[in-house]
Amino acid sequence: xxxxxxxxxxxxxxxxxxxxxxxxxxxxxxxxxxxxxxxxxxxxxxxxxxxxxxxxxxxxxxxxxxxxxxxxxxxxxxxxxxxxxxxxxxxxxxxxxxxxxxxxxxxxxxxxxxxxxxxxxxxxxxxxxxxxxxxxxxxxxxxxxxxxxxxxxxxxxxxxxxxxxxxxxxxxxxxxxxx
Numbered sequence: 001x002x003x004x005x006x007x008x009x010x011x012x013x014x015x016x017x018x019x020x021x022x023x024x025x026x027x028x029x030x031x032x033x034x035x036x037x038x039x040x041x042x043x044x045x046x047x048x049x050x051x052x053x054x055x056x057x058x059x060x061x062x063x064x065x066x067x068x069x070x071x072x073x074x075x076x077x078x079x080x081x082x083x084x085x086x087x088x089x090x091x092x093x094x095x096x097x098x099x100x101x102x103x104x105x106x107x108x109x110x111x112x113x114x115x116x117x118x119x120x121x122x123x124x125x126x127x128x129x130x131x132x133x134x135x136x137x138x139x140x141x142x143x144x145x146x147x148x149x150x151x152x153x154x155x156x157x158x159x160x161x162x163x164x165x166x167x168x169x170x171x172x173x174x175x176x177x178x179x
Contacts, residue, residue: 007172013042014165016109019089020045020152023079023126024117026052033149039070041156041165046112048076079126086112091133094155095121096145098136105135107159118148 020043025031031047038045047055055075076082083089092105093114116122127134137146137154146154160166 009169010172011160011166011169014109014160014163017041018043018107018109018156018159018163019112020156021082021112021114022047022148022152023114023122024049024051025148026118027148028053030118030147030149034152035071035073036067037149037153037156038072039067041160042072043156044072044074046074046076046082048082049078052117082112091130092155092159093122093127093130093134094151095127095134095136097121097127098134100135102135102137102155102158105133105159107162109163111159113152113155113159115148115152121145 018041020034020038022031022034022045025034025047031051031053035045037043074085076085090108090111091114092102092107092111094102095116114122135155137151139146145151157166
């Protein structure tokens, strides 16, 4: 129960979770917010390649508040190492230059949801190698792209909805959510 003693809406974690992959993230507060989102959804967080900050950076921890112990954090030297660790995992890559919407993706438990650097996104070579699995978030205004943490939240919750993870959500203490 929350500190204010109000029950919260909860859903049961997936047996095979969705995975969030950040390739060379640059901005600590974005990664901290995404880590908190991963903790809230029981989704492992993969950090790939060099980071634009130290993982113990105070601003990164502040953005994740006190949830870091709940994050299944996995580090990978580069994208090849990520793929090597789970060669059969399906990838869904996200890019502001995609031709298909994230709403058109068919998400499955175990999918890796892959996002690129805040400044330039994913490398073209990676997007070209997985062209059939590249999706974007449509915008209605003339902005270049959506904030990384916001984009991850939009996509992750749509994927969770599609795989049925949010169906049957109950307030804490309900019999259906392990309480």
